Structure formats: C-alpha cells, structure tokens
Amino acid sequence: MAAALVLWCSQAATAASPPQRLPSALIIYPLVVVEGNGATTDTRIELVNLSNRHIELGCIYVPAETCTGFDFRVHLTPNQPISWLASRGTFNGLTAVPPFSFSGELKCFVEPDQESVAAHNAIQGRAAVFGADGQTIGYSAVGFLRLTDGPLTNEIPLDGVTYTQCPDEQHFIFLASDGSTPIVPAAESELVIAPCSEDLENVVTPSTVIQFRIYNEFEEQFSASTSVFCSARRLLRQLGNVFTRPVLGTDTGHLIVRGVQTPVLALVVDRFLTPPAPATAGNEPALRGGRSALIRIPRF
Amino acid sequence: MRPARTMQNAIISVALAAALGVGGAGPAFGQTGLIDWSNVARALGNALRSWRFSPYPKPTPTTAVAETPTRAGTSTRTAPPARTETSTRVPTRTRTPSHTRQPTRTATETRTATHTRPPTRTATPRPTSTPLPPVTNDGQIAFGVAEGIPPEQKLASAFIVLPYIVTTPPFNTRIELMNMSNEQITLQCFYVRQSDCIEVGFFVSLTENQPLSWSAYDGTSNVLTGTAVPPLDTFDGFAELKCAVDASRPELRAHNVLQGRALVYDAESGETVGYGAVGFQRLSPGSYTGVVDLDGFTYESCPERLHFLALTRQSGVPSSTLITVPCAQDLLTQTPTETVVQMQIVNEFEQVFSSSYRFRCMSKQAFSSFITLSKSAVGTDTVHLIIRGVSTPLISLIVDRFAGQNGTLHTTANEPFLEGGRSATVIFP
Numbered sequence: 001m002a003a004a005l006v007l008w009c010s011q012a013a014t015a016a017s018p019p020q021r022l023p024s025a026l027i028i029y030p031l032v033v034v035e036g037n038g039a040t041t042d043t044r045i046e047l048v049n050l051s052n053r054h055i056e057l058g059c060i061y062v063p064a065e066t067c068t069g070f071d072f073r074v075h076l077t078p079n080q081p082i083s084w085l086a087s088r089g090t091f092n093g094l095t096a097v098p099p100f101s102f103s104g105e106l107k108c109f110v111e112p113d114q115e116s117v118a119a120h121n122a123i124q125g126r127a128a129v130f131g132a133d134g135q136t137i138g139y140s141a142v143g144f145l146r147l148t149d150g151p152l153t154n155e156i157p158l159d160g161v162t163y164t165q166c167p168d169e170q171h172f173i174f175l176a177s178d179g180s181t182p183i184v185p186a187a188e189s190e191l192v193i194a195p196c197s198e199d200l201e202n203v204v205t206p207s208t209v210i211q212f213r214i215y216n217e218f219e220e221q222f223s224a225s226t227s228v229f230c231s232a233r234r235l236l237r238q239l240g241n242v243f244t245r246p247v248l249g250t251d252t253g254h255l256i257v258r259g260v261q262t263p264v265l266a267l268v269v270d271r272f273l274t275p276p277a278p279a280t281a282g283n284e285p286a287l288r289g290g291r292s293a294l295i296r297i298p299r300f
Numbered sequence: 301m302r303p304a305r306t307m308q309n310a311i312i313s314v315a316l317a318a319a320l321g322v323g324g325a326g327p328a329f330g331q332t333g334l335i336d337w338s339n340v341a342r343a344l345g346n347a348l349r350s351w352r353f354s355p356y357p358k359p360t361p362t363t364a365v366a367e368t369p370t371r372a373g374t375s376t377r378t379a380p381p382a383r384t385e386t387s388t389r390v391p392t393r394t395r396t397p398s399h400t401r402q403p404t405r406t407a408t409e410t411r412t413a414t415h416t417r418p419p420t421r422t423a424t425p426r427p428t429s430t431p432l433p434p435v436t437n438d439g440q441i442a443f444g445v446a447e448g449i450p451p452e453q454k455l456a457s458a459f460i461v462l463p464y465i466v467t468t469p470p471f472n473t474r475i476e477l478m479n480m481s482n483e484q485i486t487l488q489c490f491y492v493r494q495s496d497c498i499e500v501g502f503f504v505s506l507t508e509n510q511p512l513s514w515s516a517y518d519g520t521s522n523v524l525t526g527t528a529v530p531p532l533d534t535f536d537g538f539a540e541l542k543c544a545v546d547a548s549r550p551e552l553r554a555h556n557v558l559q560g561r562a563l564v565y566d567a568e569s570g571e572t573v574g575y576g577a578v579g580f581q582r583l584s585p586g587s588y589t590g591v592v593d594l595d596g597f598t599y600e601s602c603p604e605r606l607h608f609l610a611l612t613r614q615s616g617v618p619s620s621t622l623i624t625v626p627c628a629q630d631l632l633t634q635t636p637t638e639t640v641v642q643m644q645i646v647n648e649f650e651q652v653f654s655s656s657y658r659f660r661c662m663s664k665q666a667f668s669s670f671i672t673l674s675k676s677a678v679g680t681d682t683v684h685l686i687i688r689g690v691s692t693p694l695i696s697l698i699v700d701r702f703a704g705q706n707g708t709l710h711t712t713a714n715e716p717f718l719e720g721g722r723s724a725t726v727i728f729p
Binding site: 017019020021022023038039040042044046047048049050077078079080081082083092124125126128130131132133134136137138140171173175215216217218219221250251252253254270274278279280281282283284285286287288 | 480682715
C-alpha cells in the first residue's frame, strides 16, 4: 500500500478527465438523500434536455446499502426542464418516476433514436439536498460525453473512446474541522463517494480502497485511506484527524481523492458554523486525469 | 372568365363522351390505335391552356406534349414541399458540430497544434466586437445552435473567474484557490467592483499543490511567499475576482494549474452559497502577457450561452438572484463593459417566454424583477433559463432560494451548463 501511494504521488495522471457543464450522454448524481420520507431530508432532482429534439432517458436509483437498481424512464420534449422531489417522484405523460425512500445515487443515460454523438449528448442535471434543519447541498450531476457514434447498449464503457473516462484524481479545497469534541455532525464536512464502475445487471456490489492525499497551506503532506462498498458518506473527521485544524495546521487543505480498484466520483459537503445556524454547501471537485470504467445496466 | 370556363367544361364533356363511346378508356387503347389517347389528351391540354392563358403568349406545345395528363398530376404531387421541409429540418442534426469537438478534446495535441497561430492577438482590438453568431431560429435563442466550443469545466485552468464576492456586513466571502501542479506558481488577480468597475490588483504565490483561502473582507498576507491580498472592507455591493496564471514557462502545463471556489455566507442568517470558479484553459503555449485572449486559440472561448435549471419564484419565499458579469473586460483603460442580456425561459410544457435587461460592469438581478420567472406566470416549478449577452459573452451564476420542510428557507448556488463559444478579451493593467 505504501509503495502504491508513493508511486501514485510521484506520477501525474495522464489520461483525460471528463469535462463538465456540457450536454452529456450519461449523468450521475452521487448524492440523493431521503430521510423520514422527505420530512427530515429530501432531494430535489432536476434534469434538462439541452437539445432541440425529444429524448428518452433511462434512469436508475441505486440505494447505498444494497446497490440494486430501481429503473424508470423519463421523456423530455425539446429544451424541457423537469424536476421532482425524490421522496415523491413524479408522473407526467410518459414519465413516471417512483418515490425513493432511501439514500443513494442516481444514474441517467440518454437512449437516443439515432446513433449520432449529438443524439446522445443532450442532457444535464443538478440536485439540491435540503433538510428541515436548514442545510442545503446543491450540486451539479457529473456528466460523461459520448465520443463516438453508435447505439446505446447495456454496457456503457467510460473508456475515453466511446464515452469520456472517469476522473482519476479529484481535487478538493476543504475547510478543516475545528477538532472540538464531541463531534457535532452539523458542523463537520463530509465526503460522499459513489463508484464509477457498476454492474447493475448482475447486481455486483463494487468495492474499492480510497486513497487520500492532503496538503496544508505550508505544502506539508499527509495521507489516509478507507474502504468503500457501493457508495458511502463519511465525515472527514472519521477518515482521520488530519482533517482537523490542530493536526492539519491551517484553515484550508487540498484533498486529493483516488479509488484504487476502480475510479470513483466524490463530492464534499462543506459545513462550518456561523452564529445562528450551520452553513452548508456542496463542494464539487476539480478533476485530473482519467481512468476507464464500465457501467452495466439491466437489459430488458 | 365565366364564358371561358363554360367552354372549357364543354370541351371536357365532349372528350369524355368520345372516350365512353369507344367503349372504355385505358392506356392500351392509346397504343392499339382504336383511339389515339395521347392526341386527345394533347388536344385537351392545348385547349385548356389556350383558354387559361389566352391573352398571353402561349406555352410551347412541346411542353404540353411532354406532360401527359397523368404525368402532370403526379409531377405536381411528387414534389411536395413537405419533403424539402423535412430535409431542411435535418440540419438540426448538423448541430452535431458539438461532437466534432469530441475528437479535439480527447486529442489535446490537436489543440496544441494551433500554436503556430500568429501571435497577433496583442494587436487585435480588445473588446469583443465579435460578430454575433447566426441565430437560425426565428429569433428564439433557446432553439438556435450556438457555434464554437465552450470552456471545459472542473479542470486545471490558466484563468479563473469568481463572479460573486460579497463583503458587505453581515455577508462575507471565503475565497479558496489551489495549485494543482507540482511546481510553484504566481497568479495575477484583480477584484472588480460592481458599482464602477474599479479594480484592485494583487499577486498570489502558491507552492506546489498548495491550497490557500482567505476572508475577502480581511484579506491575507504572507511575507515568505510575497502574497498580499488587500481587504475588501470598503467595497460596497459585490465584486468579482479574476485570476490568471503568470506562468514562468511557455508550456501549457505551466499555465493550466489553477482551480478555485468561493463561499459567500451571511453571518446572521446562515445563508451560504458555495460555487466553483469558471475556468479557462490555455490552449497554445506562450508567455503570459497580461492580455487574456479567450478566443478558442490562446485560451478557451467564453461560453456563448448559459443554461440554467432554475426554480421559479414562489410567493412568500425570498427571490432567487441572477448574477452576470461580462467575459470581456478592459481593466487597463478602465472601460466598463455594457451589454444587453437576453433571457429565454422554457417551462416544463415547453412553452417559451423571454425577457431582457441591460447592465454595465456587472449585475445582480432578483428573479422578482422578471414576471417570466415567477411560478404564477410560467406555471411550473422548474424552468430552463437560457441567457446570452448581446455585445459580449457572459459569465453567470444563480443563487437559488426556495422553501423546504416547514417553510425553511434554503439557499444554494446554481452554476450554469455551457453551450457554444464566443471570443472575448480580458486586459489586465
């Protein structure tokens, strides 16, 4: 492990990261939260058709605990936006989204009526997770572009040829925890991990080791690691005390996240205390390098 | 006209009677010689034509011969404009230029190939008087095809823009930058104030992989690295921050090393808006001159259109806010950029609305300023908002505000999706 970490530290990622904020063929929401049937925490999921044609999407909710999928389809007219609360779902014409009562991730992919790249790259999305305690986490879905013409099959290769690759490294700027005890979850930043590779047809739960490299403002370097089955949410402090100000030594850190067995998608939830209420914000990573992954979706 | 038509009918009647008298009509008769149908048809055609066009020079008989009655009928039918319409509709597929981009993206070498491009950029006039891209959609910007390539986001960049920085108490902003390379870098940064576009410049040095954050209200200083960020305690309203990598070497990897974000928070209400910087990658090697040409050759272009998924304004909830800053900026001559912003709003039923407004320097508009962004007018919870600057491309951000459980107010940043590209130039003093 130590050798691998040293090797990783010494080499720069060379493949291409997936560029973001462009019309995409596959989007992944790494964090969908429903607690108390939406009364405690709920998620508004938003999707938009960025093309001038009707499109059909296949979507799969994947609960974090089981990694089994709930499929549904969404039809969007040209330029149509749509949003729904995950706890309630929505029903509109040919679109029927079931209510979701778990926490997990959501994947949506374009099922084009033509094989051209433009017919694939048509959607974007974002989500807002909000709780009764006032916390709000807004973030954009991670988008993957189709790169070559062809039909959609039940294997979605994120290989840099058919679709853009998964990011190899994800770089975050995070705010260090003040390190006070006991831990107040509402004031602790959190890391969300979702797998890039997933076999939803055979329901094979992906697992991987996640490596962390942390730099403080004095360029001092730390590292940590953890294991993840399917997807996970962890407070940064639970990953190691290096994320606290007394150990890190500075207010801000540069966190680099990388999956070992498979690339992962990550999101940090920034939390810090302001006088009246905890402040929360989604913290999306900068991406570096690329690695291949495969998503297998159920075939009907 | 009436006698002519009567005569016409009479001739047709005579011709039909003659045909019936022969015992039936069919193509075979015309060939067997019992009756020469082609002659009958030709005579009929000539008669009709002569009546219809009698005052005018007659059509040449040859054309009349060429068109046998049945042929004439089919020819007018075979060329239905509908066909040509569908074929002209296909061009919507030619909007696939967006995928021709893919190869260029995967093969970054093709981009670098453009280094040969003459460095005439310094001589070109700055502010983007770039011609407006053709809008082929009857004026509806929502349904056009934006040309050019938008900047790829969330990657290590050479130039970043943080469009929303507030330091008016009780608001403050924490600015976060990080060096994504393994070498020391220097940044040239400018705060630009909303009220008059006055800028405040400073330099930041980052060691390899170094993160740095500071409170915009307080600034920061580090005598070891030479970083000194002035406090924005006297800035009213809001500001933006632009930072460019002052690369020590001309190689691209010495330029594309920076990312950043900002956290705007209200110390009284706890309202927090965290967003990532808009990043532009350097595309061709060269030294940093203080002139940032966002032209798709030296640096990535500015986005031509920005697409937002926005929540419509609901009664009893504070209004969401649309922030826009110009992509082009001349901080050398202190010339504020002014532009009209076009907005196209598509609701969930695909109904289209539009609005526009003019701003100078930069702008913060409440959704309550636009009836077309209220749920009562639009009819749906969510809209697809597309914005575009007329005389200069824009960078924009929405601060979403909505009511959650038990009417709790929630606030979050809403960053746009990008489409197309348009040139702009930022000139630093």
